[in-house]
Amino acid sequence: xxxxxxxxxxxxxxxxxxxxxxxxxxxxxxxxxxxxxxxxxxxxxxxxxxxxxxxxxxxxxxxxxxxxxxxxxxxxxxxxxxxxxxxxxxxxxx
Amino acid sequence: xxxxxxxxxxxxxxxxxxxxxxxxxxxxxxxxxxxxxxxxxxxxxxxxxxxxxxxxxxxxxxxxxxxxxxxxxxxxxxxxxxxxxxxxxxxxxxxxxxxxxxxxxxxxxxxxxxxxxxxxxxxxxxxxxxxxxxxxxxxxxxxxxxxxxxxxxxxxxxxxxxxxxxxxxxxxxxxxxxxxxxxxxxxxxxxxxxxxxxxxxxxxxxxxxxxxxxxxxxxxxxxxxxxxxxxxxxxxxxxxxxxxxxxxxxxxxxxxxxxxxxxxxxxxxxxxxxxxxxxxxxxxxxxxxxxxxxxxxxxxxxxxxxxxxxxxxxxxxxxxxxxxxxxxxxxxxxxxxxxxxxxxxxxxxxxxxxxxxxxxxxxxxxxxxxxxxxxxxxxxxxxxxxxxxxxxxxxxxxxxxxxxxxxxxxxxxxxxxxxxxxxxxxxxxxxxxxxxxxxx
Ligand SMILES: Cc1cc2nc3c(=O)[nH]c(=O)nc-3n(C[C@H](O)[C@H](O)[C@H](O)COP(=O)(O)OP(=O)(O)OC[C@H]3O[C@@H](n4cnc5c(N)ncnc54)[C@H](O)[C@@H]3O)c2cc1C
Ligand code: SF4
Numbered sequence: 001x002x003x004x005x006x007x008x009x010x011x012x013x014x015x016x017x018x019x020x021x022x023x024x025x026x027x028x029x030x031x032x033x034x035x036x037x038x039x040x041x042x043x044x045x046x047x048x049x050x051x052x053x054x055x056x057x058x059x060x061x062x063x064x065x066x067x068x069x070x071x072x073x074x075x076x077x078x079x080x081x082x083x084x085x086x087x088x089x090x091x092x093x094x
Numbered sequence: 095x096x097x098x099x100x101x102x103x104x105x106x107x108x109x110x111x112x113x114x115x116x117x118x119x120x121x122x123x124x125x126x127x128x129x130x131x132x133x134x135x136x137x138x139x140x141x142x143x144x145x146x147x148x149x150x151x152x153x154x155x156x157x158x159x160x161x162x163x164x165x166x167x168x169x170x171x172x173x174x175x176x177x178x179x180x181x182x183x184x185x186x187x188x189x190x191x192x193x194x195x196x197x198x199x200x201x202x203x204x205x206x207x208x209x210x211x212x213x214x215x216x217x218x219x220x221x222x223x224x225x226x227x228x229x230x231x232x233x234x235x236x237x238x239x240x241x242x243x244x245x246x247x248x249x250x251x252x253x254x255x256x257x258x259x260x261x262x263x264x265x266x267x268x269x270x271x272x273x274x275x276x277x278x279x280x281x282x283x284x285x286x287x288x289x290x291x292x293x294x295x296x297x298x299x300x301x302x303x304x305x306x307x308x309x310x311x312x313x314x315x316x317x318x319x320x321x322x323x324x325x326x327x328x329x330x331x332x333x334x335x336x337x338x339x340x341x342x343x344x345x346x347x348x349x350x351x352x353x354x355x356x357x358x359x360x361x362x363x364x365x366x367x368x369x370x371x372x373x374x375x376x377x378x379x380x381x382x383x384x385x386x387x388x389x390x391x392x393x394x395x396x397x398x399x400x401x402x403x404x405x406x407x408x409x410x411x412x413x414x415x416x417x418x419x420x421x422x423x424x425x426x427x428x429x430x431x432x433x434x435x436x437x438x439x440x441x442x443x444x445x446x447x448x449x450x451x452x453x454x455x456x457x458x459x460x461x462x463x464x465x466x467x468x469x470x471x472x473x474x475x476x477x478x479x480x481x482x483x484x485x486x487x488x489x490x491x492x493x494x495x496x497x498x499x500x501x502x503x504x505x506x507x508x509x510x511x512x513x514x515x516x517x518x519x520x521x522x523x524x525x526x527x528x529x530x531x532x533x534x
Contacts, residue, residue: 071278092378093291
C-alpha cells in the first residue's frame with residue numbers, strides 16, 4: 001500500500017460541513033497552561049489541531065467525531081460537542 | 095412514575111441512537127406494541143459509526159433468525175489469528191475451522207451498510223425513525239424522592255415527552271452524563287480506534303488470506319504494530335476490502351509522546367503486513383473511541399425514566415484475541431426493551447420499576463461475560479506485552495528456524511538464553527502467564 005498523508009486519507013471521506021457553526025471551541029489560555037494543546041495535537045488522528053503563530057487552531061471541518069480530544073482535555077480547555085444533526089462526517093463504509 | 099394528570103405523552107419510549115443497541119431495542123419495543131421513536135444524529139444510521147466490524151452474531155440470530163443470509167454482511171469468519179509482532183517478525187496463533195462456518199459464528203460488517211438494515215427492521219416493526227436529528231438534552235422533573243426523573247428529550251426547538259428514554263448513544267454518551275447516570279471515563283478506560291478501509295479485489299483477498307468464497311479472516315495484532323503503546327491492531331477481511339486499524343489506550347498514547355496518526359502510519363507501512371496490503375487503496379479513513387475499562391466501567395444502568403444501553407453503558411470486552419461490543423450492545427438492547435415494556439405495563443417507570451434491566455443483563459451473557467473478563471483490562475496494562483514479549487518469542491523462534499551452521503541447541507536451552515538477553519526475567523514471565531490464564 002502506498003504511504004498516505006492525513007489530508008490524502010481524509011480526501012477519501014465524505015463530510016457535510018456546517019459552515020455556520022464550529023463544534024469545537026478552544027480556550028487558548030487553559031490549553032496552554034494545562035499542557036492540553038500538546039495532548040490534543042497528539043491524540044487527534046485527523047490532524048484537526050495545529051499550532052499557528054503561537055495559537056492553537058482547530059480545523060473543525062475535518063473532524064471525524066471520535067471525542068478523543070475532549071477525553072484528554074483538561075476541564076474547560078476546549079468545548080466539544082457533536083455537530084448539529086445531519087452535519088459532520090458521513091461514513092460510507094464505517 | 096408518570097402521573098396521568100401531566101402533559102401528554104408523545105411516545106411510550108424514545109430510543110436515542112441507531113447503532114446496534116438502539117435499533118434492537120426499538121425493534122423489540124415496537125414488536126411488543128409500544129409506540130417508539132428512534133432518533134439518530136447521522137443523516138442515515140451508521141453514517142457516524144466506525145467499528146473493526148467482527149460481529150459475534152449468535153444473539154442477533156436468536157432475535158432475527160437467519161440474519162447472516164439477509165443482512166448486508168461481508169464475510170463469514172472461519173479463520174482467527176493472533177499475531178505478536180516485532181519490527182521485523184511475527185509470531186502467530188492461527189486457527190481455521192469449518193466449524194466456525196456452520197452455524198455462522200461471526201461475520202464482518204461495514205457499519206454504513208449494516209446499521210441501516212438493522213434500523214429498517216425496527217421501522218418495519220413500527221418504530222418511528224428520525225435521522226439527521228441530534229438530541230440536545232433531556233427533559234427532567236424532580237421525582238417523588240427528590241431524585242430527577244427523565245420525562246422526555248429536546249432536539250433543537252422540539253420537545254418530546256416519553257415514559258422511558260433509552261440512551262443508546264454510544265461511548266461518549268453525553269445524555270447519560272448530563273443526568274449523572276454515567277460519568278466521563280478516565281483516559282485509561284478509553285482507547286482511540288483508527289481505521290482505514292482498504293479496497294482490494296475479492297480474489298486477491300481470498301488468495302492472500304487462504305479463504306474460500308465469502309469466508310473471512312480476522313487477525314488480532316499485538317506489539318510493534320502500536321509502537322509499544324498499550325492496545326493492539328486488527329486486520330479483518332470484508333468482501334472487497336480490508337478493515338485495518340489500531341486501538342490505542344489514551345493514557346498510554348499520551349505517555350508515549352507519539353502521535354496517534356504516526357502510529358497508524360507505522361501500521362500501514364509495517365513490513366509484516368505489506369504482503370496483505372499490497373496495491374490496496376484507502377477507501378475511507380475513520381476514528382472512534384472504544385470503552386476499554388471492562389466490568390469496572392459498568393456503573394448504574396437505570397434512573398427514573400431512563401436506561402442506558404450498549405457502549406454508553408461501557409459494555410465492551412477486549413480479551414486480546416477478540417474485541418466485542420456489537421453483540422453486547424444487541425444483548426443489552428433486548429434487555430432494555432423488555433425491562434422498559436415491563437415497567438410501562440406495571441405503570442412504574444421509576445428507577446425501581448426499571449430494575450428488571452440489570453436483572454436481565456445479569457441473567458444473560460452480557461454481564462456474565464463482562465464479569466468473566468473483569469481482570470482483562472488490568473492484565474493489558476503490562477507494557478511488556480507490547481514490546482519485550484514479542485521480541486522474546488521472535489528470538490526463540492529465530493534460533494529454532496535459522497540454520498547458520500552453528501551447532502543446534504535444545505529448545506529449552508535456547509529459551510533460557512533468549513530470556514537472559516531479554517529484559518524479562520523468568521519469574522516475571524511465569525507471574526504474567528498465570529495472570530494471563532486467570533484474566534483471559
Ligand atoms: C476501532 C474499533 C473496533 C471495534 N471492533 C469491534 C469488533 O470487531 N467487534 C465488535 O463487536 N465490536 C467492535 N467495536 C465496538 C463496537 O463498535 C461498539 O461497541 C458498538 O458499536 C456499540 O454499539 P452501540 O449501539 O452501543 O453504540 P454506537 O454503535 O456507537 O451507536 C450510537 C449511535 O448513537 C448516535 N448518537 C449519539 N449521540 C446522539 C445524540 N445526542 N442524538 C442522536 N443520536 C446520537 C450515534 O450517531 C450512533 O449512531 C469496535 C470499536 C472500535 C472503535
Ligand atoms: S473528535 Fe477526534 S477527530 Fe475530531 S478533533 Fe477531536 S480527536 Fe480529532
